[in-house]
Amino acid sequence: MGTVSKALGLLDQFSRQRALIGLSDFARASGMNKATCHRMLTELAAHGFVEQVGAAREYRLGPQALRLAALREAAVPMREAAQPVLRALAQELGETVHLSVIVGENLKMLAYAYSATHAMTVMMEDADTLPWHATSSGLAVLAFGPQALARRVLAQPLLRLTAQTETDPDAIRARLAVVQAQGFAESASGFEEGVHSLAAPLFDAGATCCGALALAAPAARMGPELRSRVQSSLITAAQQITTLWGGQVPPAIADIWQGTPLPTQERA
C-alpha cells in the first residue's frame, strides 16, 4: 500500500454521519501520524477533494467530487440510468430498494429508493459499505463475481453483526452454491436484526458481475407472497439495469432467470 492509497483512504472516513472531520480525528481514525495526515489533507485540499471550513478548521469533502462525478456520469451514466428503475421497483413492491457496486475490495452503495407505502421501511442512509458475508447484495456479488474476489474476502475474518450472521467461511461457500443455483441471494437478519433482503447480480460489458440490486424489507412483511413477487421483479429489474449499463448477463445465469435451470451445475 503506497502513500497515494493512504491519502485516498482518508476520504473513506467521510460518511453521511461524519461530514466534518478534524485533523486529530483523522489521525486517530486512520492510525497515521498527525503530521502525515496534515500533509495529505493539504494535498487533497489543493486539488479540491477536501476543503477546510469554519473556525475549527475542520475538513469536509470538496467540490472536486462533483466535477469528477459529472464527468463519470457523462461517460458512463450508471447512476442516472439505474435510478428510475429503482424508483419503479420500490413503488411496485412497496419496500426499500438499493444498488451497490464493487469499489476496490469493498461493496459500496450507490443509489437507493424508498417506497411511501409503509410507515416502517428499511433506511439506507447509514449504510455505506456493505459487508460481503452479511448482506444479500454481498452474497450475490461473491457468488457471481470473480472467484478471486470471493477467495480473498472469505480469507479475511468475518464480523458477526447480529446473532444470525453467518461467519463460518465454509458455511458461506455452501450458501454461495445455493445462490448460484437459484440466480439470486437472500439474507435474513444477517446485517441488521429483523431485516430480510433479496439481491440479484448486475453485470458489466464483459459479463462480469460488478454490483447487485437488492430489496430490503422488515422480516415481518417478507412472507411467501411478497417473496415470490420480489424474486421475479428483482430479476427483471436487474436485467434492465444490466442492459442500460451496456452490460451482458452471462448465458448460464440468463437461463436460470428464464426458468430453465441447467441440467448440471456449471459453476463450482
Add this chain to the structure above:
Amino acid sequence: MGTVSKALGLLDQFSRQRALIGLSDFARASGMNKATCHRMLTELAAHGFVEQVGAAREYRLGPQALRLAALREAAVPMREAAQPVLRALAQELGETVHLSVIVGENLKMLAYAYSATHAMTVMMEDADTLPWHATSSGLAVLAFGPQALARRVLAQPLLRLTAQTETDPDAIRARLAVVQAQGFAESASGFEEGVHSLAAPLFDAGATCCGALALAAPAARMGPELRSRVQSSLITAAQQITTLWGGQVPPAIADIWQGTPLPTQERA
C-alpha cells in the same frame, strides 16, 4: 508537490472529450514515467477513482466519484441548490448561464444551463477549467477573492487565447479595479472569439469569494438592452445563490449592488 498531488493530477486529464485514457497517454500527458503512472493508476483503481475497461485496458473515471459527490451534496448542497437558479436565469435572459468555483489554483466549471430561445448559443461542454485572465468569471473571482490568489495567478505567464485576450498583468490589474468598482466583471472575446460574457462573484460563509456566476452570449446579441438586463438579473441571482449556500455578501459589495456606490473605493 508530493506523490499524492501527482496521482490526483492524473484525474485532471479526464474531460468530456477524453473519457478513456491509456497508460502511455497518461505518461505523455503528465510528463511522468510510465511505471510511475501505472503504480498510481493501480492505486487510484484500488479505491475506485478509475477503472480499467475493454480489451485495450484503458482507464476511465470510476464509481467512487459518484459516492463522494453524493456525500458532498448531502453535506453541502451547492450544485443542487444552484441549478434551479441557473435554469431560471438562462430562461429569463435567453442565454447560456454557468457557475464555476475555485478548486485549488484553478477555476472549474460546476454547472451550467442553456436557453432554448436561440438556435445559436454558447456551449459550455468543452470548457472545464476557465482561464483566470480571459473570462469574466475569472476576473470576477480575482477581483473579489483573496488578494494572494490574484497575486499568484498574475505572476504566472498568461496565455493569449484570442486576438483580444489581455495578457499584460498590469492591464489586468487595472481591469480588476474597474470590476471592483462596478460589482461585476465583463469579458468580450477574451476567451473565445465572438463570445461576450458578464460575471458576478459568489461568496461563502466567511464572506470570501469562492466562485462566480456568469452569462455568456454571442457578441452580436449583447447590446445595451440585454446588457443592462443581464447586469441586474445576474447580481440578483448571485445574491440568491450565495444565500442558498449559506454564504454572505461582504457589505461593501452589497452596497455597490444596491446602487449606493461607496464615496471612496475601499478595496485597492
Add this chain to the structure above:
DNA sequence: GTGATCGGTTCATTATTTGAACCGTTGGTT
C-alpha cells in the same frame, strides 16, 4: 491560573518512489 486538546510545523531518519531498460502482445506495413 492550569492542564488538555486543538491545528499546524520542524527535521533527522527511514522507507518509498522513481525511471531506464526490459518483457510479452498486438496490429499494422512491407
Add this chain to the structure above:
DNA sequence: AACCAACGGTTCAAATAATGAACCGATCAC
C-alpha cells in the same frame, strides 16, 4: 511471413520523498 512500432505492464538499484516524535501557539473547560 517477417518486421517493426506501440501498447500495457514489470523489475531493481539509485534517488527522493514520506515519516513521526517533539514542539509551538491558540483555545477552551475548569
